[in-house]
Amino acid sequence: MSVISQSRPLGLDIGEFVLLGTFWSFSAGIFIWSFSYPGFTGMFPRIFAVAVLIGSTLLLVRNHLPEFAQKLITTSSNIQDLSEEVGEGEVAESLEKAEEETEFKLDEPDRPLSDTEFVSAAVVGYFTLSYLVGMLWASPVFGLAYAIWYGKSWQYTVIILIVTFAIPYAFYDVLNLQIVDGYLHEQLGLA
């Protein structure tokens, strides 16, 4: 994360650049594609694509605009600004203090991935495995991977295994949801 955030395309953090790039490229694609559709079917998405294009372009290049334009783009008209005048500042301070106090109590071991990176990767892995072998079997594997990664006790591991199997099983049983088989079952002729 720290290595990535050192690069700042257009003066933005890489994460924000990716986010705005997604907005921009999606709206540009929809704008061009909308001309393939006649009348109102194409017009409605075109209007919104233009609006998103303008907004995301302004946000992407905001650091390279004149100061007055930057101020205009980054100004908020937030009703909650008013609540700051009536005590939110005090609460924010109080919350920050509470968080700092909690953070002091942390004694986390060093891991190759941050918690956020691990959960994101685990979710991607879970979805992929669900597609391959079926959600009913992938869910407890996800629970097990989570427990092992964080070095949880065997009691916790057993509980989380049971719960992460019981949830999809309940859906399978009640809604007859087809989550028992995956792509691999189909390919191997086991479905």
Place this chain on the structure above:
Amino acid sequence: MIEPGAVLEALAAIMTPEILPWIILGMAIGIMVGAVPGIGSVLGMSIVLPLTIPLSGLQANILLVSIFSGAMYGSSISAILLRVPGTAAAAATLLDGHPLTEKGLPKYALAISATSSALGGGITILALLLLIPVLGSIVVLFGAPQIFLIAMFGILMIGVIASQGSFVKGVTAGLFGVLIMTIGISPASPGVRFTGGSLLLFDGLDYVAILIGMFAIGEMIRLAAKPRGDNTTIVDGGSIVSGIGTTARNYVTMIKSGFIGMIIGAIPGAGSSASNFFAYAEAVRTAPLEEQESYGKGNPRGVVAAEASNNGTVAGSLMPVIAFGIPGSAATAVLLGGFLLHGITPGPELFDENLSFTYSLILALLIGNIFILIVGLSIVPYVGAAITRLDKDFIIPVVVVLATVGAFALRANWVDIVTLLIFGLIAYLMYQYDYSIIAMVIGAVLANILETNLQRSLALSDGSLLIFIDDPVSVTIIVIMTLLMISPKLTAWYNSRTASSNELE
């Protein structure tokens, strides 16, 4: 005038074994998800939404609205006991609630919170019940152009008002929400768009999958970065009866705060996170000078004000959803998702042929507030600390699995799982860089309403845009919405001008 027949019919409908358990279950889930920091009503409602598929429309929406209401109260439990509000709705509660715990009076503070929440919520729900005929008579004045204007302004207002630092960010996020929903079959014309020939995309993206992705998966990625909870021992003490007495003595603050919450709740983008501060500030402002210093140090009236207002917000925030299908907050966006998922169309129908549904929903909330009172006084003071300690290592895997299987249950379409992942990551990035997630979700939920009503309006006017300004109702909407959007800016400008002129003097 209120229709007593319809009210009695609704009351008879909800006091049955088919409905009553859903109120109790919803309130219990709401209190629990509200009490655990990091979950809250929106996440709770989002993961429950796909589970409601086998239920009837009334059961499902009563369950959802009960979670919404229960979580408003539930969020005060961790604010009072741990000094960490379950949601932003109870941020002002901790100012005086936690000092009471530090003084060894947690039961007293929790009793004030339960009675203020239940009574503040109950009174505003009764007011909403009385307002239904008025709302109904306003709704019939609205045609396609007015509904389009309200939906459009709803998205813009949320983008502007709930924007975190930049209105361009808020508005862009809201409009992007509309844009993503243009994939698939057009609701206004017989055309299929942007599918690339894929049958999986024929019905477009599912807004429920977007909701779950943004509020459940995105929130879990965010929660992962938060520190694990502490195990501070909470000293048990304080009198529940004294807490009830304190709320009763401060009935003016309680009623006023409830209505402050109700009014702010009806404004898109404001919601309970703002209302509890406004009500708290009003309580401080109207207190005698010698008492003002005690606020923030354990003044029970501070708890009364904050808690009555956040539960009052529920009644207010239901008004634009029921009347126009315009959600003003993330929780009401999920509720609207519940309406649409079960084929319930907000607007005139809810004041005419489906009037008993509307009254049932409101009366369920009223009963739910009685449940808050009972549970809040008899159970929460004894087990509240245990609820708030539910660890993120349990929450994350369970919520991810529930959200994923729930999203797949919507249509058994793998596009929904991809949607979950993409929008989960987008929500995480939006949170990191202060983009309004609520604006985007509301844009996605309102896209269908916008497109249908724009198409109808243009068909009525032969393509002329003048239809949006050629009648008094449309002009009134434009004026009110514009004033609401610019009022915070004008107030800030007026305050700074007054301050600088005072300095000069």
